[in-house]
Amino acid sequence: MLESPRNINSGKTNSGEKDFGTPRRTSGQEVTLEIDGMQVTVAAGTSIMRAAAEGGVNVPKLCATDSLEPFGSCRLCLVEIEGRKGYPASCTTPVEAGMKVRTQSPKLQTLRKGVMELYISDHPLDCLTCAANGNCELQDMAGVTGLREVRYGYDGENHLVSNKDESNPYFTYDPAKCIVCNRCVRACEETQGTYALTISGRGFESRVSPGQDQPFMDSECVSCGACVQVCPTATLQEKTVIEKGQAEHSVVTTCAYCGVGCSFKAEMKGNEVVRMVPNKDGHANEGHSCVKGRFAWGYATHQDRILKPMIRSKITDPWREVSWDEALNYAAAEFKRIQKKYGRDSIGGIVSSRCTNEEAYLVQKLVRTVFGNNNVDTCARVCHSPTGYGLKQTLGESAGTQTFKSVEHSDVIMVMGANPTDAHPVFASRMKKRLSEGAKLIVIDPRHIDLVRSPHVAADFHLQLKPGTNVAILSALAHVIVSEGLLATEFIAQRCEDKAFQQWKDFVALPENSPEAMQEITGVSAELVRGAARLYATGGNAAIYYGLGVTEHAQGSTAVMGIANLAMATGNIGREGVGVNPLRGQNNVQGSCDMGSFPHELPGYRHVSDSTTRHLFEQAWGVEIQPEPGLRIPNMFDAALDGSFMGLYCQGEDIVQSDPNIQHVAAALAAMECIVVQDIFMNETAMYAHVFLPGSSFLEKDGTFTNAERRISRVRKVMPPKAGYADWEVTIELAQRLGYEMHYAHPSEILDEIARLTPTFHGVSYEKLDRLGSIQWPCNEAAPLGTPIMHVDHFVRGKGHFIITKYVATDEKVTRKFPLILTTGRILSQYNVGAQTRRTSNVQWHEQDLLEIHPHDAEERGVVDGGWVSIHSRAGETVLRAKVSERMQPGVVYTTFHFPESGANVITTENSDWATNCPEYKVTAVQVKPVSEPSEWQKKYTRFSKVQHELLGKARQSKSIA
Amino acid sequence: MDMQNLVHMANKIGDFFEAMPDREEALLGIAGHLHNFWEPRMRSQLLDYVDAENGKDLKPIVVTAIRTYRSKLVSQH
Ligand code: SF4
Ligand code: SF4
Numbered sequence A: 001m002l003e004s005p006r007n008i009n010s011g012k013t014n015s016g017e018k019d020f021g022t023p024r025r026t027s028g029q030e031v032t033l034e035i036d037g038m039q040v041t042v043a044a045g046t047s048i049m050r051a052a053a054e055g056g057v058n059v060p061k062l063c064a065t066d067s068l069e070p071f072g073s074c075r076l077c078l079v080e081i082e083g084r085k086g087y088p089a090s091c092t093t094p095v096e097a098g099m100k101v102r103t104q105s106p107k108l109q110t111l112r113k114g115v116m117e118l119y120i121s122d123h124p125l126d127c128l129t130c131a132a133n134g135n136c137e138l139q140d141m142a143g144v145t146g147l148r149e150v151r152y153g154y155d156g157e158n159h160l161v162s163n164k165d166e167s168n169p170y171f172t173y174d175p176a177k178c179i180v181c182n183r184c185v186r187a188c189e190e191t192q193g194t195y196a197l198t199i200s201g202r203g204f205e206s207r208v209s210p211g212q213d214q215p216f217m218d219s220e221c222v223s224c225g226a227c228v229q230v231c232p233t234a235t236l237q238e239k240t241v242i243e244k245g246q247a248e249h250s251v252v253t254t255c256a257y258c259g260v261g262c263s264f265k266a267e268m269k270g271n272e273v274v275r276m277v278p279n280k281d282g283h284a285n286e287g288h289s290c291v292k293g294r295f296a297w298g299y300a301t302h303q304d305r306i307l308k309p310m311i312r313s314k315i316t317d318p319w320r321e322v323s324w325d326e327a328l329n330y331a332a333a334e335f336k337r338i339q340k341k342y343g344r345d346s347i348g349g350i351v352s353s354r355c356t357n358e359e360a361y362l363v364q365k366l367v368r369t370v371f372g373n374n375n376v377d378t379c380a381r382v383c384h385s386p387t388g389y390g391l392k393q394t395l396g397e398s399a400g401t402q403t404f405k406s407v408e409h410s411d412v413i414m415v416m417g418a419n420p421t422d423a424h425p426v427f428a429s430r431m432k433k434r435l436s437e438g439a440k441l442i443v444i445d446p447r448h449i450d451l452v453r454s455p456h457v458a459a460d461f462h463l464q465l466k467p468g469t470n471v472a473i474l475s476a477l478a479h480v481i482v483s484e485g486l487l488a489t490e491f492i493a494q495r496c497e498d499k500a501f502q503q504w505k506d507f508v509a510l511p512e513n514s515p516e517a518m519q520e521i522t523g524v525s526a527e528l529v530r531g532a533a534r535l536y537a538t539g540g541n542a543a544i545y546y547g548l549g550v551t552e553h554a555q556g557s558t559a560v561m562g563i564a565n566l567a568m569a570t571g572n573i574g575r576e577g578v579g580v581n582p583l584r585g586q587n588n589v590q591g592s593c594d595m596g597s598f599p600h601e602l603p604g605y606r607h608v609s610d611s612t613t614r615h616l617f618e619q620a621w622g623v624e625i626q627p628e629p630g631l632r633i634p635n636m637f638d639a640a641l642d643g644s645f646m647g648l649y650c651q652g653e654d655i656v657q658s659d660p661n662i663q664h665v666a667a668a669l670a671a672m673e674c675i676v677v678q679d680i681f682m683n684e685t686a687m688y689a690h691v692f693l694p695g696s697s698f699l700e701k702d703g704t705f706t707n708a709e710r711r712i713s714r715v716r717k718v719m720p721p722k723a724g725y726a727d728w729e730v731t732i733e734l735a736q737r738l739g740y741e742m743h744y745a746h747p748s749e750i751l752d753e754i755a756r757l758t759p760t761f762h763g764v765s766y767e768k769l770d771r772l773g774s775i776q777w778p779c780n781e782a783a784p785l786g787t788p789i790m791h792v793d794h795f796v797r798g799k800g801h802f803i804i805t806k807y808v809a810t811d812e813k814v815t816r817k818f819p820l821i822l823t824t825g826r827i828l829s830q831y832n833v834g835a836q837t838r839r840t841s842n843v844q845w846h847e848q849d850l851l852e853i854h855p856h857d858a859e860e861r862g863v864v865d866g867g868w869v870s871i872h873s874r875a876g877e878t879v880l881r882a883k884v885s886e887r888m889q890p891g892v893v894y895t896t897f898h899f900p901e902s903g904a905n906v907i908t909t910e911n912s913d914w915a916t917n918c919p920e921y922k923v924t925a926v927q928v929k930p931v932s933e934p935s936e937w938q939k940k941y942t943r944f945s946k947v948q949h950e951l952l953g954k955a956r957q958s959k960s961i962a
Numbered sequence B: 001m002d003m004q005n006l007v008h009m010a011n012k013i014g015d016f017f018e019a020m021p022d023r024e025e026a027l028l029g030i031a032g033h034l035h036n037f038w039e040p041r042m043r044s045q046l047l048d049y050v051d052a053e054n055g056k057d058l059k060p061i062v063v064t065a066i067r068t069y070r071s072k073l074v075s076q077h
């Protein structure tokens, strides 16, 4: 068994990690100096403070911390330098060769004591009952400087009676304890890039203030917590710490929300989480996080968690709580019965992009070995399947090409169909940092997303295209590159297939692909397109980041290929600062795809018809594997309505809420005879289920997640599974009852099997992950430490393959009846279907889904801000409150889908990407009008949902009586 | 399964490959895509439809691809 690394927590800001005071500098030049008689060699540009810390001497400090640029305000870090007058601050003074520094002397001690005395005279002396007690840098410094008395007394003018700001649900601001060190202000600027904080007032009056002297919740603050993390005192403090006290140990694990995959230290008291602190050594996030990962973990212990297995024979029956044994036996018997009656291919499974790699692997293994078919799919189907297809066809591997850190080397950043500040916040912070250093920005999005204009960041080009015209824009950009001679001819000649390139070149050069010709279709002026193309092709290192606004279209796969074409045509691939980077939605989208969760692929993206691969797995698993692809999620629904697909094992996925055209999905599920749902909550899909198996949260199991950079990181168990089993154990139990033994004592053994059978994973193991922290695949004999940047010398497929991407208008056309286009997205505080975030205080930022509509469209329809409106498409109708907003262009409306009762997916249609059946969420033709009551669907939903909750309530009651 | 939907999906595949200048490549592309990504029951339904309805509502290039590579598209089991 593997031990979780545990360490005792000390130091408020860094959760047990050493604080070097100022950031690391990299330089080819080294400098040697003497500190306290000791020789120290560091990179040129390093501060004296950091050099001392690297040499093992910790100079007292308050305003400096190594995640922020030094500020030099507290004067506690003074040192003496031989041959220099005065006492320079070591945090702001860079090292020089031959310098002789003294960090301690009687004079320095007196000066420091004087500084501390001033601070303490205006600081409450309630250390024993303070939330930061035992973890406070002010306390530490009082100790280090030997402060024994405060001559000024405590009754002079002070801030001890200032009011606390409790508005943020997760942290408190207590100005009485503030020492005005400015760390929080710098963290908000440098680490987060939001610029929500300032120091207002001067001299004695000065205090930290969010926005215009507003409470935190009314300001621009996005609650990332970076300021809380760097605050050296209890001024900014997590409410959970105030409530529970300081942690006694911590465990490194990975965030279970988005595809950034931030590394965290879960700070614990026994089995209880006290707080989550982003891990400074985490390669994806380097010590930063967003509101979801840092604060919104309360759902894991929410009272709505279902902890007992339940069964029922019809979905109109009340649920019955049963033992694990009975539930699993029932599920197994049902699956056998259905296969006997309807044939081997009549059942299947769905793998979650939220569960671990090991769990994903086991579910597809169960389907292929026990069910004996390939009817396995993952919810990545509905988000990034076009990425897998498009990048495999062009570059040869179904994954992004870079590390997140690579953006530090980008000169031009193109963001297409993605809204990183909301959906991938920690990566957005990195990106904003690079942009504020001068990198250029091209945004291609129908919406005026925050990145287009925010403090210290402005897009050089915003191509505000009409939804559904991505491929047209990409062809127009390519046209400019080809016709204006901006091609990277040498790169193309060396690295790409010539015939395909020539064909592509001829195609994009056609007059119909020119920006002028496309203007009518895309709604973007040719001049803007030309400017953006020139900038992308000639502005230096250019990187493309894209999201679901590219994939979730009828031409999603085509657009992904179009992006890869652009990168190849300009030679922007295979080194730092460039590349093609999908921003993945859920935490383990990349991983679930890698694990062979698609019906046509075995682990490692190898087609089931490939007999060599099939034989490899057949030998390892001892069964015969079908050579034909299985059903994809939308095909499963169609087959269910046809009566040929009757049983489903669905792990950790809420297909009823997240898939398009809910009414179609619900009808399909209602037609099936046995649905087994494994989840932590009674989700929307579970309302159609016959067997409910309680799932486990990421805090309750061991495993790995793979983020959008192909980075495999450990998930570590910090508490026992609340319902008794981790999800991987449940799959093993189910397989066994269906007559197949899976022998794994620990998830590490599952990963060992994956590594053995998958060439890109050959070198991955828990031992290596513990040693390196994280690994980017491919990791094998050729790349033992993993592969940060892909396609360096040659493409994975050999030569890069240009593919012709012809624009084809979607069938979802605006008409007189449906004159507006609805597009969907997500916001920062909520996550996907919201099952987790809705059960946290994050609802304070977003308590319902709203329909955003342009003032012009609103006025024409008599829609007022905050009023109810109905949204009608050919698939259905729902009612939401309106938000009149200029972020939308006229003709386009927008909503999120975080709440089930909003029914955003009642209106989305089952139109889908031609190659992968990824739904066209981003384009639905609708009409909007003001109304006074919920839609028919919502009334029906409310009734159904109420009945289902009563049926659940009965299960719980019967238990408590029994 | 809903035949209209299958026809619609097949036509979308046709739209993509039709843009290729090399017609042989396009036909092979269409057939290959159906073979690699469509579950056998979807394929056989489409094949039956082409036979019974003479490919009504299907793009000509899709019908040609299906007829040319029919044997490849018949389920292996
Ligand atoms: S929580 Fe984040 S956004 Fe809010 S003030 Fe602090 S650093 Fe700025
Ligand atoms: S709130 Fe904390 S970090 Fe900000 S200035 Fe005050 S003491 Fe420093």
Ligand code: SF4
Pocket: A255, A256, A257, A258, A259, A260, A261, A262, A285, A289, A290, A291, A292, A293, A294, A424, A425, A426, A427
């Ligand atoms: S939700 Fe994403 S950005 Fe936020 S902490 Fe988790 S992994 Fe990081």
Ligand code: FES
Pocket: A060, A061, A062, A063, A064, A071, A072, A073, A074, A075, A076, A077, A078, A089, A090, A091, A092
């Ligand atoms: S730590 Fe150097 S001046 Fe505050």
